[in-house]
Amino acid sequence: MRVGTTLRAAAAAAGLALAARAGADPAWSIRVLGGGAWSPRTRLDVEQNGEPDIRVQASWDHKPFEAPLYWVVGFARRNRGREWSLELIHDKLYLENPPPEVQEFTLSHGWNLLLAGYGYEVQPGLWIRGGAGPVISHPENIVRGRTNVQNTGVDGYHLSGAALWAGLEERISFWRMEVILGVRGTAAYAEVPIAGGFARVPNLAFHANLGLAFDLVR
Known part of the structure; x- marks a missing residue:
């Protein structure tokens, strides 16, 4: 009986030690997450030279599990319950209800948010x-x-606008790793080129993420 109690106490102490080691501060970490996003309708404005403007209450699909996939990568500096981070969310937008004048409108190689x-x-x-x-x-x-011509910008990529975000995460630590389960909301606005004009693209999105973080340097 006494041996069993001792073993249980030792196992609990070892578990606490591992948790403390995983949560030790300060630390640099990298994170890799998957997941997806959903957006409510927002107004899309399209302006093309010499043509009437197009306005539509846009319905967006993110198609997170179709190539190219939705993903999040980033790094962070954690210290005493505070954290500073930089992340890249590779999201996508597909216009689901284009008006007759619009044959295609997607941002499938990136509605990229550098946050x-x-x-x-x-x-x-x-x-x-x-x-x-x-x-x-x-x-x-x-x-x-x-x-739209794809060789403008930098290999077709454009610095187009800005985004705000807020989120909540649950992290389960073990050794030098964390399992991350999180949700976040993003509010973004961008102006993207079309042939002979541009489109104003506001977007609200709610993201769900699951992945790992790895401590690098303490």
């Missing part, structure tokens, strides 16, 4: 986070039969 963030551990393993950053878009569209 700086600050986090606070409200209780062990539970973090609130938020921040802001630019939108880097890769638009693919055909408006009134005219195809």
Whole structure:
């Protein structure tokens, strides 16, 4: 009986030691997450030279599990329940209800959000986070039969706008790793090129994420 009690106490102590080691501060970490997003309708405005403006209450699909996949990568500096981070969310947008003048309107190679963030551990393993950053878009569209040229910007990518975000994460630590389960909201606005004009693209999205973080340097 005494041996069993001793073994249980030793196992509990070892578990606490591992948790303490995983949560030791300060630390640099990298994170890799999957997941997906959902958006309510927002107004899309399209302006093309010499043509009437197009306005539509846009219905967006993110198609997170179709190539190219939705993903999040980033790194963070954690210290005493505070965290500073930089993340890239590779999201996508597909216009589901194009008007007759629009034959295609997608950002499938990237509605990319480069987000700086600050986090606070409200209780062990539970973090609130938020921040802001630019939108880097890769638009693919055909408006009134005219195809957007893909060799503009940097290999078709454009610094297009800005985004705000806020989120909540649950983190389960073991050794130098954390399992992360999180939700976040993003509010973004961008202006993307079309042939002979541009489109104003506001977007609200609610993201669900699951992945891992790995401590690098303490």
